[in-house]
Amino acid sequence: MSEERIDFVVLGASGFTGQFVVDEVARVIEEEGGNLKMAVAGRSMEKLQKVLSESSQRTGLNLEEKPIIICDVTSEESLAEMSKQAKVVLNCVGPYRFYGEQVVKACIENGAHHLDISGEPQYLERMQLLYSGKAREEDIYVVGACGFDSVPSDMGVAFLTEKFDGDLNSVEFFVTLHPGPDGLSGNITTLESALHGIAHAGELKPLRKTLFPTPLPQSQYKLQPKSAGFNKDIGHWCLNFPGSDRAIVNRSVRFDYEVNQKRPFQVGAYIQLPSFFYMVLTVIFGFIIGLMAKFSIGRSLVLKYPQIFTFGVFKHGGPSKKQIESSGFSITLIGKGWKDKLTDVDSQHDTPPDSKITVRVSGPEAGYVTTPIAMVQCALTLLKEVSKDKMSGGVYTTAALFRGTSLIDRLTKHNLKYEVVTEQGPI
Template identity: 55%
Template sequence: MSTGESARKYDIVIFGATGFTGQFVVDEVARIAEEEGVTWAVAGRKMDRLQKVLEQSGQRTGKTLEDTPIIIADSSAEQSILDMCKQARVVLNCVGPYRFHGNQVVRACIEGGASHIDISGEPQFLENMQLLYNTKAKEAGIYIVGSCGFDSIPADLGIVFLKSKFQGDLNSVECYVSLKSGPEGAAINYATYESAVHGFAHQGELPDIRKQLFPSPLPRSKHKAPRRSETMATTAIHRGFTVLGSDKSVVTRTQRYNYDVKKSRPIQFSPYLCIDSFLYMVLMVVFGTLFGLFAKFSITRSILLQFPGLFTVGLVKKGGPSKKQIEGTSFSMTFFGEGYSDKLDDPEAQHETPPDKKIQTKVIGPEPGYVTTPICMVQSGLMILKEKSKLPSDGGVYTPGAAFGETSLITRLDKRNVKFQVLES
C-alpha cells in the first residue's frame, strides 16, 4: 500500500469523464459504486461540462449523482494532475490519444501514489511506459495497468481462461474476432481513429523500445503455429476470411511476464479479425495499405485526420456511434488452442512430438468500444482496490493478464455480461 492510501478521499477518480468513452465509464461506476462500497469523483478541465456529464449519467442510470465530487484537472497542467492523483487510490484515465496525454498522468500517479488504469490500444505508449516507469512504480508500490478495455482484456484474459482449462502444455492459440452490428450499422469515435493514425505513424519506435525492454528473446517452440493468409478461408474455425488482428503485443508481454516470473512456458498467439465476404476482405486490405502509407507522412497524415469519414466510408464519426448502433453491436472471440497432453517442468524444454491436444473457448460480450470497454476498465480498477493480495507482490507496469491473471476478474466480467466459455476440450 502506497503512503497515505488509506487516507485518500476517493477510491476511484475518472479522469477525462467528459470524453466520449469517459461518459460511459461514469455510467458504469455509477451503477456499481453503491454495491461495491467505493467512493468516487470525476475529473476534467471544465466544471460545467463535468456537471453536465453527471446530470446526463444520472438520467441514464437512474442514480442520484448531483453531489458527486468534481476535480478540475488538465493533462497540460502538471500540478493539477498531481493534486488529482494525491486524492485517488485508482485513477481511471480516459484521456487519449495516450501518446500525447498519457505520460504525464502516469508520472503524476507514481509521484502522487495512485494506481493507474487506462484503455490504450497504442503499443508504443504501453511499452514505453513499462520501459520508463516499471522500476519507479515498483518503488512506489503502485500498479500501472494499460489496455484494460476491449484492447485487450478479452484477448489477454481469454488466454488466461483457456490455459486454466487446458490440462498439459499449451503450445499455440489462434484468436478469431467477430463483430456483429444491427440494422443501424456500427461506428467508431474519432479519438479511437486518431490514436490509430498516430500509432501507425510512429510504429518505427517499437523495435528500439522492445530491444531495451527485452534484450533476450523468449524461447521458441519447434512446433510453429500455422500462418494464415489474409485471403485464406479458414473453414475449420471460421467460415469466411480473415485479416490480421490486434492484441498480440499485449498478450506477448503477458507471456514474457509469465516466463520471467512464473517460469511458465510461452504461448504462441495469432489474432485474426473475421470478415464475412471476399469484397469486405479486399476493402479491408486496401484500406489498411492506404492507411499505413498515409500515416507515415505528415501531409497525408493530416488528410487522414481531417477527413476520417471519407477514408473509413463513414465508419468513424466525431460524435461517435448512436445509442441504437451501440445497442445493436456485439462481439465474439473464439480461441483455438493446441498443445501437448504431457507437461514438462522446464519451460525451455522441447516436446519432441507434435501437439496432440486441442481446446476451443470463447469470449462474448456487448458492443466492444463503449459498453464492454467501460465494464472491463471499472472491474480492473476494482481488482486493485479489492484483491491486491492476488496481484503481483510488487507494484509496477503490467499487462492485464500479468496483473489480474490470479484475481476474480474473469468471474466478475462474466456477471457483467462479458462471458467466458469452453466450447470443446
Template identity: 50%
Template sequence: MASKKFDLVVFGASGFTGQYVVDEVSRVAAVEKLTWAIAGRSMAKLQKILREASSRTGKNLEKIPIIIADTTNQPSLDDMAKQARVVLNCVGPYRFYGEPVVRACIEHGAHHLDISGEPQYLETMQLLYDKKAKENNVLVIGAAGFDSIPAEAGVMYLQDKFENGRLTGIESYLSIQHGPQGGGINFATYESAVHGISHAKELIGLRKSLYPEAMPKLQHRLVRRPNRFYSEDVNKWCLHFMGSDKSVVYRTIRNHLTTGVMKHPIEFFPYLCLASLFSALKFVTFWSMFTFLSQYSFGRWILLKFPQVFTLGYVTKAGPTQEQTDTTTFSMTYVGYGFDSNEAASAGGKPNRRVLARLSAPDLGYVTTSICLVQSGVIVLKEAGSMRHSSGVLTPGAAFFGTSLLQRLEKHNIKIVTLSDTVGAKL
C-alpha cells in the same frame, strides 16, 4: 493509500468513452461500496455529464465530486492523484496525453489504469516507469479495455484448461456484429490508430531496450496463416488483426516466464473475421490506403481532417449513436493447442489437444471497454492480496492472473464458454 479521499477517479469523464465509464462506475460503486469522483478540464462539461448520467442510470449523481485536472497542467494532475486510490484514465490518444498522468500517479501513490491500445505508449511507460512504480508501490496497468482484456482473458482461460498439460499456442478470432443502424467508432480511437501506424517503426528500438534478451525458443509452432484465409472454426474469411493484442499478450508471456507462471513460451496470433471474401478484400484495400497515408504528414492531415470520407462514415467526431452501441456485439473465438498431459509433452511429437472456446460480449469499443476498466479497478482495490504483483508497469494478464477477473466479467455479460475439447494424435 488509507488517507486517500476517493477509491476511484474517472479522468476524462466528459470524453466519449469517459461517459460510458461514468455510467459503469455509478452502477458498480453502489454495489461495491466505493467512493468516487470525476475529473477533467471543464467544470461546466463535467456537471453536464453528471446530469446526463443521472438521467441514463436513474441515480442521483449530481453531487458526485468534481476535480479539475488538465494534462497540460502538472500540478492539477498531482492534486488529482493525491486524492485517488485508483485513477481510471480515459484521456487519449495516450501517446500525447498519457505520460503526465502516469507520472503524477506514481509520484503521489495512485494506481493508474487506462484503456490504451497503443503499443508505443504502453511499452514506453514500462521502459521508463516500471522501476519507479515498484519503488512507490504503484500499479500502472495499460490496455485494460477492449484492448486487450478479452485477448488476455482468453489466454487465462486456456491456461486453466491446460493446467494438467502444456499449452503451446493460441489463435484468436475477433468477429463484430452490428445491428440495422451499423456501427462506428469515435474520432479519438481513429486518431490513435493514425499516429500509431505512422510511428510503428519506433517499436523496433523500443523493444530492444525493453527486452534485450530474446524470447526462449519455441518448441512447437502454430501454422502460419496467409494474409487472408477462410477459417472453418468461425466460418468466416479472416485477416491478420493489427491491434495491440499481440504485443500485450507477448508482454504477459514474458512476465509469466520470468515469474514462473509459465515454464515454456507460447505463441499467440490474433485474427479479424469478415463476413465474406468481398468484405475482406474491401478491408485490405482500406487498410493499405490508411497505412500508406499514415506514413506522411500530409496524408495524416487528410485522414484526420476527413475521417468520414475515408471510412465511409464509420468514424465520426460525434462517435456512434446510442442505438448503434446498443445493437453492437462481438465475439472472440480462441483456439488453444497443446498437450493433454506433461507426459505427452515430454515424450515429444506434435501437440495432441485442441480446445475451442468463445467469448461473447456487448459493444466492444465502449460498453465492454467500460466494464473491463471498472472491474480492473475494483480488483486492484479489493483483491490486492491475491494479485501476484503489488506494483510495477504491467499488462492485464500479468496483473490479474489468479484473481477473479473472469468471474467478474461473466457477471457483467462478458462470458467465455468451451465449444469443443479434442484429444487425439491427429487434430
C-alpha cells in the same frame, strides 16, 4: 495510501468514452452497496457538471453532488493535485501517445494506481520500460489496455491456459465484431490513436529490443500465420488483427515465463470476416488508411473527413445510441499443444502438437459498453483483491496482474461471457 482518498477518479470524464465510464462506475458503486467514492476530473467545470447531470439521467442515480476535480493533463501541478486525491485514476484521455505518460508519472509520484484503455503498443511498452521500476518502489500498480483492447483477449488466453491440461504450443484468437442494423462506428480519438500508431510503427522494434533483450525459448513447431486467407480451424476468411491484443498477450506470456516459470507459447491474432468480398474491402480500407497515416497532411485529412476515408466506420461524435445498443463482439480462441507436460519449461517437445481446445469470449458493443465494463471491473478488482503481499507494484498487463483473482467472474456477471466451446481433445 490514505483512507481519505477517493476510490475512483475518472480522468477525461467529459470525453466520448469517459462519459460511459462515469455511468459504469456509478452503477458498480451502487451494486457494491454505495460505500465506494467516485469523482470526475477534467479541464472544464461546465462540461463535468453536464456529464454528472446526464449520467444521473441515464443511470437513475443522483450523481450531481459528486466531487469535481479540475485537472489539465498539460499541467504537472494539477495532475499532482488530482493524483493525491485518488486511490485509482481511470484515465480516459487519449491519444495516450500525447497525454498518457504525464498522467502515469503523476500517479506514481503521488500515490495513485493508474488504469487506462489504451490500444497503443508503443505507449504501453514505453510505460513498462520507463516506469515499472519506479512503480514497484512506490507500490503503485499501472495497468494499461483495460478496455476492449485487451481484456477480452488477454483474460481469454488466461482462461484458456487454465482449462488446458498439458503444454501449449500456440494460441490463436479470432475477433468478430457483430454490427446491428445500423452498422458499426467509432469515435475520432480511436482513429487518431490508430493513425499515429501506424505512422510511428518503426519505434516498436528498438523499443522491444531494449525492453525484452532476451528471446523466449522457441518451439520447433512454428505457427504459420497468414496476413490474409481462409482459416480452416475457424472456417472463415481472416486477416491479421491490427489491434494491440497480440502484443499485450505476448507480454503476459513473457511475464508468466520470467516470473512464474510457465512455458511460453506462440500467439496469433486475426479478425474474422463474413466473406472473401469483405476481406478484400477490408484490405483496401487498410491500405488507404496505412498510406494516409504515413504523412502528416494525410493524417489531418483523414481526421477532418473521417466518414469519407473510413467509409463511415469512424465519425466525429462517435456511434449513435442505436448502434451501441445493437452491436456486440465475440472472440474465438484456439489452443493447440501436447497433453503430456514436460517438467522443464525450457525443454522442447520432439513430436507435433496432439491436443486442442476451443474457448470463446463474447459480449456487448466493444468500444463504449464492453470497454467501460472491463475498465471498471479491473479497477474494482485492483482495489479489493490486489495487494503488495500478493504482487508487488509495477507496470502490468491485465492477465499478469489479475490471473487468480475473481476478475473473469466479475466480467461474466456484467455480460462478458467466458466459456469453453470444445473441450480439450485430439487434434
